[in-house]
Amino acid sequence: xxxxxxxxxxxxxxxxxxxxxxxxxxxxxxxxxxxxxxxxxxxxxxxxxxxxxxxxxxxxxxxxxxxxxxxxxxxxxxxxxxxxxxxxxxxxxxxxxxxxxxxxxxxxxxxxxxxxxxxxxxxxxxxxxxxxxxxxxxxxxxxxxxxxxxxxxxxxxxxxxxxxxxxxxxxxxxxxxxxxxxxxxxxxxxxxxxxxxxxxxxxxxxxxxxxxxxxxxxxxxxxxxxxxxxxxxxxxxxxxxxxxxxxxxxxxxxxxxxxxxxxxxxxxxxxxxxxxxxxxxxxxxxxxxxxxxxxxxxxxxxxxxxxxxxxxxxxxxxxxxxxxxxxxxxxxxxxxxxxxxxxxxxxxxxxxxxxxxxxxxxxxxxxxxxxxxxxxxxxxxxxxxxxxxxxxxxxxxxxxxxxxxxxxxxxxxxxxxxxxxxxxxxxxxxxxxxxxxxxxxxxxxxxxxxxxxxxxxxxxxxxxxxxxxxxxxxxxxxxxxxxxxxxxxxxxxxxxxxxxxxxxxxxxxxxxxxxxxxxxxxxxxxxxxxxxxxxxxxxxxxxxxxxxxxxxxxxxxxxxxxxxxxxxxxxxxxxxxxxxxxxxxxxxxxxxxxxxxxxxxxxxxxxxxxxxxxxxxxxxxxxxxxxxxxxxxxxxxxxxxxxxxxxxxxxxxxxxxxxxxxxxxxxxxxxxxxxxxxxxxxxxxxxxxxxxxxxxxxxxxxxxxxxxxxxxxxxxxxxxxxxxxxx
DNA sequence: GATATGAGATTTTTT
DNA sequence: ATCTCATATC
Numbered sequence: 001x002x003x004x005x006x007x008x009x010x011x012x013x014x015x016x017x018x019x020x021x022x023x024x025x026x027x028x029x030x031x032x033x034x035x036x037x038x039x040x041x042x043x044x045x046x047x048x049x050x051x052x053x054x055x056x057x058x059x060x061x062x063x064x065x066x067x068x069x070x071x072x073x074x075x076x077x078x079x080x081x082x083x084x085x086x087x088x089x090x091x092x093x094x095x096x097x098x099x100x101x102x103x104x105x106x107x108x109x110x111x112x113x114x115x116x117x118x119x120x121x122x123x124x125x126x127x128x129x130x131x132x133x134x135x136x137x138x139x140x141x142x143x144x145x146x147x148x149x150x151x152x153x154x155x156x157x158x159x160x161x162x163x164x165x166x167x168x169x170x171x172x173x174x175x176x177x178x179x180x181x182x183x184x185x186x187x188x189x190x191x192x193x194x195x196x197x198x199x200x201x202x203x204x205x206x207x208x209x210x211x212x213x214x215x216x217x218x219x220x221x222x223x224x225x226x227x228x229x230x231x232x233x234x235x236x237x238x239x240x241x242x243x244x245x246x247x248x249x250x251x252x253x254x255x256x257x258x259x260x261x262x263x264x265x266x267x268x269x270x271x272x273x274x275x276x277x278x279x280x281x282x283x284x285x286x287x288x289x290x291x292x293x294x295x296x297x298x299x300x301x302x303x304x305x306x307x308x309x310x311x312x313x314x315x316x317x318x319x320x321x322x323x324x325x326x327x328x329x330x331x332x333x334x335x336x337x338x339x340x341x342x343x344x345x346x347x348x349x350x351x352x353x354x355x356x357x358x359x360x361x362x363x364x365x366x367x368x369x370x371x372x373x374x375x376x377x378x379x380x381x382x383x384x385x386x387x388x389x390x391x392x393x394x395x396x397x398x399x400x401x402x403x404x405x406x407x408x409x410x411x412x413x414x415x416x417x418x419x420x421x422x423x424x425x426x427x428x429x430x431x432x433x434x435x436x437x438x439x440x441x442x443x444x445x446x447x448x449x450x451x452x453x454x455x456x457x458x459x460x461x462x463x464x465x466x467x468x469x470x471x472x473x474x475x476x477x478x479x480x481x482x483x484x485x486x487x488x489x490x491x492x493x494x495x496x497x498x499x500x501x502x503x504x505x506x507x508x509x510x511x512x513x514x515x516x517x518x519x520x521x522x523x524x525x526x527x528x529x530x531x532x533x534x535x536x537x538x539x540x541x542x543x544x545x546x547x548x549x550x551x552x553x554x555x556x557x558x559x560x561x562x563x564x565x566x567x568x569x570x571x572x573x574x575x576x577x578x579x580x581x582x583x584x585x586x587x588x589x590x591x592x593x594x595x596x597x598x599x600x601x602x603x604x605x606x607x608x609x610x611x612x613x614x615x616x617x618x619x620x621x622x623x624x625x626x627x628x629x630x631x632x633x634x635x636x637x638x639x640x641x642x643x644x645x646x647x648x649x650x651x652x653x654x655x656x657x658x659x660x661x662x663x664x665x666x667x668x669x670x671x672x673x674x675x676x677x678x679x680x681x682x683x684x685x686x687x688x689x690x691x692x693x694x695x696x697x698x699x700x701x702x703x704x705x706x707x708x709x710x711x712x713x714x715x716x717x718x719x720x721x722x723x724x725x726x727x
Numbered sequence: 728g729a730t731a732t733g734a735g736a737t738t739t740t741t742t
Numbered sequence: 743a744t745c746t747c748a749t750a751t752c
Contacts, residue, residue: 062742091742116741190742258741360738363743380741421728541742559740581739598740621737621743 010034010041017278018042022050022217022243024272026265029247030309031294031604032285032565036066039219039247040073043085046217046243047078055084058215058237062222064089064544066563070221086215090230091539094193097200101207105196110531112187112398112405113538117386119143119189121407126177132170146175150191151227151259153198184438186404194229201236212239222563223248223268227259235271242272250305251298254559254598256590266305283309283604285565287316290610293640294603300635301593318642319610323629326617327361331368333613334570338374338553341568341609349375352553353566355602357579361572362555369553379556380542389492389507390514394537396486397530399440399466400473406432406439413443416495419458427454440466465489479528480519487511558602569606571599574614575627599632612636679720681713 007015014034017027018041025042029035043059046052061067067087074085088096095113102109114122120139127133127142145168149159156179160172182188188196201208215237220226223246226234238244246268253262269275283291291309298304320337324330338352354365359381369376385394392415398408410429414420431451432442445451446459472485487493493511496504521536522528543560558571558579573579580587580595587595603610614629679689689701701713701720713720 089742193742254740255742257739358739417729419728423728539742557740583739594740619743 006041006045010037011282013278013280013282014038014041017280018045019049020276020278022046022052022241024242024268024275025245026223026268026275026277027245027247028277028279028305028307029249030279030281030283030307031249031252031601032283033280033309034282034284035221035247035249035280036069036073038280039221039245040070040077042245043074043219044077052217053084055086056214056216057085057219058093058217059085059087059219060093060221060234061087061089062225063541063563064092064539065541065546066221089539090226090233091190091193092535094197094233095188095535095539097197097211098188098193101197101200101204104200104204104207106183107188108186108402108404110186110402112185112402112408113193113535114182114187114189114407115386115538116143116190117391118187118407122181122185123174123178126174126181130173130177132174134170136167137170137174142171142174145171146178147189147191148259149175150195151229153195153229153232155199184404185406186402187407191229194227194233198229198232198236201233208236212237216241217243217245219245219247221247222252224250224253224262224265225255225260226264228261228264231261231264238272244272249307251301251307251597252562252601254562254594254601256594279307281307281309283311284313285607286311286604287313287608289316289318289640290603290606293319293610293636294600296637296640297596297603297632297635298600301596317609319612319636319640321633321641321643322611322613324613324615326615327364327619328368330572330613330615331365332372334365334572334611335368335372335374337570337611338568339372347567349551349553350548351567352570353561353564353568353605354553354555354570354572355558355561355605356555356572357558357581357598358573359557361578365555365572369555375550375552377546377550377552377554379546379554379560385537385540387507387510389496389510393483393486393492393511393514394534396469396490397483397534400469400482401530401534403440404438409439409443412490413439413462416491418461420462424454424459427451428459473530479522479530479533480515482530483515483518487515558598561605562601565605565607567607568609568611569602570611570613571602572613573618574612574630574633575618576630577627578618579630580632596632612641681718681720 006018010018011034014037017025017038020042027035027038029038039059043057046057047054059067059070061070067089071087074087086093098105098107098111099109102111112118120143123139123142123146127137127139154162156172156176159175160169163169163172182192201211216239218234218237220234225248234244234246246265248265250262250265253260253265256262269277286294288311291311295309322333324333334354338349341347342349342352356362356365362378362381366376366378385391392412395408395411398405399412402408406429410425413425428442428446428451429439431445431454432439435442435445437445442451443459443463446454447456447463449456468489469482469486473482477485493508496508496511517537518533521533525532542556543564546554546556548554548564554566571579576582579599580592612633614627614633616627617625618627619625701715701718
């Protein structure tokens with residue numbers, strides 16, 4: 001492949017980025033500017049023009065999907081073998097370093113990787129045992145603080161010494177114990193997968209040098225999302241040559257809450273002198289109208305690197321705006337437009353994405369799609385590998401792989417029920433802790449009648465099961481076979497079959513899917529072990545499980561949508577308080593800017609049509625029901641917007657009788673009528689209050705009258721009398 | 728030891 | 743509104 005080929009395949013800026021000599025390179029890649037393309041061709045160029053050996057290249061991404069796409073593209077463009085090239089996510093790369101160097105942090109090779117849920121179990125136990133259960137200490141909050149500490153590479157001493165408040169001192173105690181327990185359990189949490197490799201590189205020059213000479217050329221995707229520890233990892237690996245290519249977009253930094261440090265991208269040039277900077281500003285995705293609208297929104301943020309996205313794709317259609325009365329009409333509006341647009345434009349269901357700020361919003365939308373018979377898939381929410389039956393069965397696998405994993409052992413010791421009660425389990429756990437053995441060994445002791453008050457018969461059944469399964473694993477049976485035997489011998493399937501409810505049916509389906517999952521894994525990696533499978537599923541993201549080819553509409557959070565594109569995008573729930581999300585009545589400038597970047601990310605997912613919806617009224621388990629429009633809507637230039645359709649026709653007819661007395665309907669709105677109240681008007685007669693706009697003097701009621709349809713009435717003039725319902 | 732019942736929290740985004 | 747967890751009861 002010669003230089004001309006690159007010139008033909010890339011635009012001038014991309015070409016400039018791709019053909020830089022090895023050395024620090026920072027690519028500001030605006031949304032849709034061909035970032036993956038630039039990265040993959042850069043790799044190809046390093047190999048073909050600088051004779052770089054593929055095994056000396058490491059490319060890091062955040063999701064398996066991104067890594068997979070890069071590998072696929074490389075396979076297409078590279079003539080040389082690329083198999084020795086490493087394309088990995090940060091976390092799986094970290095896991096690999098730890099598998100290869102586990103003894104340096106006093107772990108064993110067969111360690112488990114704990115999800116948030118499992119980490120929380122450990123923390124919860126610590127809180128209970130140490131009696132730290134006060135008002136401001138809860139497992140999730142503690143886990144969050146510890147996680148951020150690990151992102152910042154704070155060890156337990158450093159953390160404790162800077163703990164000022166009583167709460168932080170308590171957390172320091174928990175942090176210390178948590179790390180100790182994780183080691184006993186032979187388990188890492190997600191943050192450890194970066195923390196410990198950096199620790200190893202800090203302490204062991206020889207190990208660091210080994211990886212440095214192995215990975216002489218680094219490429220990092222989504223650099224704006226890296227946290228401090230990830231940045232340290234990159235810096236550790238970069239040698240004198242500093243062949244580090246980072247690609248990112250400060251405007252798309254949306255993981256600050258997870259420790260992502262936007263200053264990493266801002267300070268890169270300082271940390272790596274002589275960095276070449278290239279900006280990719282030509283967008284190949286969206287219409288000019290969409291780009292103009294998005295640029296105007298993001299322009300409200302301060303301290304960003306200025307970029308000017310442009311496209312040659314033409315003006316396109318205006319953005320379509322719709323204010324809905326509530327979530328139901330929002331869902332209805334969307335389904336209606338999907339149906340219509342699909343017909344008119346010959347689009348597939350998979351061309352549509354519905355985006356929202358919080359997962360909880362998917363419910364109402366889902367309901368709408370179900371009733372209108374539109375196929376849909378939800379990314380995220382309750383994830384497959386987090387479903388109870390899947391977690392149970394994976395726990396069996398984990399016990400077989402890592403017998404020290406007490407969290408897994410305790411999860412399955414009585415699942416399915418084999419008559420081992422809480423008291424017995426508690427006694428075994430206590431005994432094991434006192435004798436410094438894992439719970440599984442504790443069970444062996446129980447069988448030998450060594451534990452007081454524990455009858456051995458039922459424990460023996462459990463132990464026999466584990467022994468049998470261990471035997472199967474040791475024989476080296478293929479992974480799918482092992483999984484099937486677990487399901488069979490544990491009687492997990494049998495119990496569900498007996499249950500025979502729609503619920504159990506669904507669980508059986510999931511179990512089948514799990515077996516199919518192991519089979520496909522085995523197919524991809526012949527001879528795959530349970531260890532490898534567990535690692536893969538532990539590090540899978542929501543988006544990794546998403547199949548973009550199935551013909552269904554995709555529902556997902558704005559966060560999940562990053563990196564994707566769709567011909568038609570709906571951004572829903574554009575309400576002040578929900579998006580931007582404001583939790584405690586207050587939002588800091590930094591938080592608001594991150595919300596705005598999220599809006600920018602959402603808008604720039606759209607190729608041709610961008611719909612923006614908000615609800616005036618939204619139900620929530622707490623209470624704030626009436627919402628103003630999101631401030632982001634006001635930041636979109638009026639001439640890029642159009643009111644798409646008369647919203648009235650999408651508003652559902654009110655249900656009669658009004659849902660009086662139902663939870664949450666009686667909002668304290670002084671002087672007005674409750675939604676659903678029956679009222680009497682002098683001219684129009686009896687009607688139902690649909691919604692309320694404005695407040696006090698300017699309050700307007702939307703009332704539906706059987707003969708006269710919907711009317712907007714100012715409360716202060718309308719002289720309405722209450723018939724039924726509440727004020 | 729298993730099940731039924733009620734209190735209580737929950738929902739921001741995720742590797 | 744729904745799920746989880748603790749306590750009461752069989």
